[in-house]
Amino acid sequence: MKNILLAVTCAAAFAGVPSLVFAQDAAPAAAAQGSEQERAAVKELLAAMDVRKMMLASFTEMETALPQMMRSQMTAVINADPTASDEKKQAAMARVEQVLxxxxxxxxxMFRDPALVDEMMAEIGPLYARNYSVAELKELAAFYRTPLGQKMLALSPRLAAESMAAGQKIVAPRLNGLMLEVMQNAQAK
Structure with missing residues (x-):
């Protein structure tokens, strides 16, 4: 059961949000920082990007990809345990199918909770106001209004999901080895 929980936690960690996430409104943290010009420029950028829609689309992509990602991760963890018999591996997979x-x-x-988007946007938005000048925020907004900018926004959720799957493909074998080592060390104690 600990292995299942650990793998579910690891899979959930891969359920990140694309890097193009900003705050939509002047949240308390943003209100306390930055000038009116900065807040207006951030708001303009967010309108050009339709951030809320992009985040919701990313969450939908994650909902689609998550079951297979988690199943693959758990299967790899179970099959990587050299101390487990075939019967033990089958029993572990049966538990995975029950819990998954x-x-x-x-x-x-969690992804469908409207408060999640609001909270994420309130926390992340001020980062962009601190890292981009007003002029840069305006340039970004102009870019996202172009056909190429709109294409980039439209593709971002799918590209994020595909990038995550590629990252899992590369990280999973390494993570499985580390998890196996941790499990063996825990059993030795």
Missing amino acids: PGAIEAINR
Whole structure:
């Protein structure tokens, strides 16, 4: 069960949000920092990017990709345990299949919570106001209004999901080895 929880946690960690996430409104943190010009420039950029829609689309992509990612991760962890017999591996996979739907539904509920988007936007938005000048924010907004900028926004959720899958493909074998080492060390104690 600990292995299942650990793998679910690792899979959930891959459920990140694309890097193009900004705050939509002058949240308390943003209101306390920056000039009216900065807040207006950030708001203009966010309008050009339709950030809320992009975040929701990213979450939808994650809901689609998550079951297979988690199943693959768990299968790899179970099969990588050289101390487990075939029967033990089959029993572990049966437990995964029992637990996985509930875990996926819980994570999907989290993605569907409207407060999640609001909270993320309120926390992340001020970063951009601190790292871009007003002129740069305006240039970014202008770019996102171009056909190429709109194409980039439209592709961002899918590219984020595909990038995450590629990252998992590369990281999963390394993570599995580390998890196996941790499990073996825990059993030795």
